[in-house]
Amino acid sequence: MERQVSLNQAIQQRFGFVPRLFEELVHVNPAVAAAYLQAGASLQEGVLSPLEQQVVQLTVATWNACHYCTAAHGTAALRMGLKPEQVDAILEGRLPENERLALLVEATRQALETRGWLSPEAVQALEARGLDRAGLYEIIALIGIKTITNYINHLAHTPVDEVFRPVTERPAYRRLVKTTVH
Numbered sequence: 001m002e003r004q005v006s007l008n009q010a011i012q013q014r015f016g017f018v019p020r021l022f023e024e025l026v027h028v029n030p031a032v033a034a035a036y037l038q039a040g041a042s043l044q045e046g047v048l049s050p051l052e053q054q055v056v057q058l059t060v061a062t063w064n065a066c067h068y069c070t071a072a073h074g075t076a077a078l079r080m081g082l083k084p085e086q087v088d089a090i091l092e093g094r095l096p097e098n099e100r101l102a103l104l105v106e107a108t109r110q111a112l113e114t115r116g117w118l119s120p121e122a123v124q125a126l127e128a129r130g131l132d133r134a135g136l137y138e139i140i141a142l143i144g145i146k147t148i149t150n151y152i153n154h155l156a157h158t159p160v161d162e163v164f165r166p167v168t169e170r171p172a173y174r175r176l177v178k179t180t181v182h
Contacts (some may be wrong), residue, residue: 003030010037017163021068021149023140032148039145040141046138048104051080055101056142058090059108065180066150074167088172103129108139116140 004026011022014037018026025033043053054077074087076103086096095102107126110118118126118136126136152158160168167173 007033019161021158047134048138055104056108059105060143061144062091063112064150064152067177068153068160069150070102070168071160071164075164078166091172093097107131136165
């Protein structure tokens, strides 16, 4: 019980509230909640900017058709300055107009499609466009930690928090959820 209280305090401090996903994690398996929080905190010192990390996580959540994480990361990205049309593009499987963000979305999708088995030519092409191995490794780490919460949300059918409405009310989100949520 003490661990659950300290985790909830850490979550409250980090996010300003306790998202329903974390209510689920802390209640069912606090070790998973702690692992996710620690991994996320470690990646804050990575090479990708916070917005770039949100774009990668939104791409993973969309790939995995996670109703909760697409709303959460889409909302976070909007708050960081991503345009609504760029969120829609990612949710619809298109690329955002920003060249750097498009590169990150493409690299994330390539890593997901190939399960990380990117050919040397594919890696060279990404590097030639400005994504070095440090960035690619961070994308792979984000895929790993995001897949944890995507799959847990699939199992738990986690209700989406009201604070994520900026994305849940978008037609692109509704289409994604309508065609994928079981």
